[in-house]
Amino acid sequence: MRGPTPETTENPTMKDDWQYGQPPGGDPYGSAGFDPYNAGTGGYGPPPGGYGDPGFAAPGGYPGQPHAQPPGEGGIIGALVMAIILMVTCCGAFSVVGVIFAALALGEKYDVEKQARYKRYAWVSNWINLGIVLLVVVFYVVAIVIAIASEA
Structure with missing residues (x-):
């Protein structure tokens, strides 16, 4: 059995139009002819400028200040190569x-100060080792020159 129709209801102010497709009184939201795809911005203008490009930059710092960039790894790799060459050749x-210090610097990705400190230690160690090698070479050259001069 079907529900009551508007003609058969006892109360003429109550209607059951909802059963037949449309709510009573037409469109209750006042959106007759509303096209959501051509609605525009709803009265809002574009956002105010002056804040830069809204890209996907990392957060932090004040606006207008550049973000801290981690140092390049070229110096660390150079220190590692020099240390390996010094290790293979003589001392x-x-x-x-x-x-060790160059490897520690390469492994340190999150603490920039610690990475710079390890890189500096690696280069200082390499220059000290190179200085020792050069002193030994100079000592041998002087010793050979003295040995040749004493035989003559």
């Missing part, structure tokens, strides 16, 4: 320190 025991 291997002393060059291990440079290799």
